[in-house]
Amino acid sequence: MEKGKRAAGIGRRQFLKVGMVGTASAMLGGSALADAAVHYAQSAPFAFPQPVYRTLGRTGLKISVVSFGAMLTPEPEVLKIAFDNGVNYVDTARKYMDGRNEEIVARALKGRRDNVYVATKTLPGSRSKDDIIRDVETSLRTLETDHVDIIQLHNLTDKDRIFVPETREALARLKKDGKVRFCGATTHKNQPEVLNALVDDKDRFFDTCLVGYNFESPKEVGEAINRAAGAGVGIIAMKTQAGGYKTGALGKISPHQAALKWALQNPNVTMAIPGMKDLAQLQEDIAVMGMPFQYADERILRRYHAAVAGFYCDLCGTCEGTCPQGVEISTVNRSLMYAEGYRDRGLALSTYRELPVTASADACLDCPVCTAQCAKGLNIASKMARARAVLA
Numbered sequence: 110m111e112k113g114k115r116a117a118g119i120g121r122r123q124f125l126k127v128g129m130v131g132t133a134s135a136m137l138g139g140s141a142l143a144d145a146a147v148h149y150a151q152s153a154p155f156a157f158p159q160p161v162y163r164t165l166g167r168t169g170l171k172i173s174v175v176s177f178g179a180m181l182t183p184e185p186e187v188l189k190i191a192f193d194n195g196v197n198y199v200d201t202a203r204k205y206m207d208g209r210n211e212e213i214v215a216r217a218l219k220g221r222r223d224n225v226y227v228a229t230k231t232l233p234g235s236r237s238k239d240d241i242i243r244d245v246e247t248s249l250r251t252l253e254t255d256h257v258d259i260i261q262l263h264n265l266t267d268k269d270r271i272f273v274p275e276t277r278e279a280l281a282r283l284k285k286d287g288k289v290r291f292c293g294a295t296t297h298k299n300q301p302e303v304l305n306a307l308v309d310d311k312d313r314f315f316d317t318c319l320v321g322y323n324f325e326s327p328k329e330v331g332e333a334i335n336r337a338a339g340a341g342v343g344i345i346a347m348k349t350q351a352g353g354y355k356t357g358a359l360g361k362i363s364p365h366q367a368a369l370k371w372a373l374q375n376p377n378v379t380m381a382i383p384g385m386k387d388l389a390q391l392q393e394d395i396a397v398m399g400m401p402f403q404y405a406d407e408r409i410l411r412r413y414h415a416a417v418a419g420f421y422c423d424l425c426g427t428c429e430g431t432c433p434q435g436v437e438i439s440t441v442n443r444s445l446m447y448a449e450g451y452r453d454r455g456l457a458l459s460t461y462r463e464l465p466v467t468a469s470a471d472a473c474l475d476c477p478v479c480t481a482q483c484a485k486g487l488n489i490a491s492k493m494a495r496a497r498a499v500l501a
């Protein structure tokens with residue numbers, strides 16, 4: 110039976126119940142759920158939309174087109190509500206919240222595991238067979254499950270890791286032991302190279318790719334997505350909000366729905382996994398299922414683009430060959446985006462601290478003149494200085 114079920118909707122009482130949990134969380138850990146509870150107590154009951162499902166490439170899994178990126182979610186109740194209303198896929202990683210994110214997902218999955226596909230990731234630095242197997246076994250214990258549906262190699266920046274025999278041996282062993290069902294990759298940088306390698310791999314070892322894709326993406330990313338989907342690779346879109354920066358230029362208009370609709374209008378994208386911190390964000394994102402991308406959305410995205418054009422980095426990585434010091438400019442910028450767009454300082458710092466100092470923005474301190482060239486014309490020296498100030 111296909112995973113995911115449709116509930117009749119969610120009423121004020123359920124939101125209030127969640128809100129009370131959220132209030133406790135707010136006192137304990139600063140959750141925004143208390144605000145969400147007040148919001149829903151004062152507003153009309155919210156009915157979840159009829160969920161829409163697409164097939165995830167050759168895995169054959171039918172997945173809700175808006176699925177759950179759990180990386181920012183402090184509260185299992187938000188996940189539970191999503192799962193009880195047709196969202197049937199959750200993406201997590203041990204890296205997120207120093208392991209706590211998988212614990213939060215585990216709490217939400219209790220009694221629901223059979224209804225939800227679970228995807229997690231190896232640690233970015235894991236390379237050996239033992240490391241990869243240990244990563245997955247640790248995730249299984251934390252998630253309190255005997256298998257994950259998709260294990261993803263985290264943060265591939267080129268095609269090389271796709272073909273490492275030791276990596277494949279580890280993943281094949283995990284599949285044989287029933288601990289994982291499918292293998293995938295995630296990528297933020299050199300995305301076309303990674304996607305094309307998945308297609309060109311004669312063994313078709315990896316079945317899915319989690320890829321940054323939004324209305325700011327270079328056309329090469331869209332083309333590579335279409336090619337990969339055509340070859341049966343299941344495409345999962347992340348970073349659909351282009352940083353999710355709050356901008357006064359849009360007034361009270363949120364660009365989130367328009368951005369999600371933009372990504373989902375590509376039929377080669379199976380689903381998006383927006384990070385949803387609280388009930389308000391869940392309601393906003395989930396409502397998009399089944400909505401067409403319209404002219405009004407295009408106008409909103411044009412305004413958002415104009416507001417962020419001076420600083421938004423699409424993480425293409427093409428500038429890095431022009432920096433003589435080897436600074437990983439796109440990773441520095443991604444960390445900055447986590448801090449200033451997502452407003453998740455923990456994720457920003459953990460991402461930034463994975464860089465060696467010699468590849469961080471600190472390396473710029475010894476550089477007399479910035480010669481790095483951005484394909485979009487961003488002032489890279491200024492971005493690096495900003496990163497040093499924000500991520501110190």
Ligand code: SF4
Pocket residue numbers: 431432433434435436438472473476477478479480481489490493
């Ligand atoms: S200032 Fe520019 S060229 Fe110099 S190390 Fe930093 S990014 Fe590279």
Ligand code: SF4
Pocket residue numbers: 421422423424425426427428429438439442482483484485486487489
């Ligand atoms: S700074 Fe410019 S060239 Fe470098 S990754 Fe960002 S958008 Fe691409």
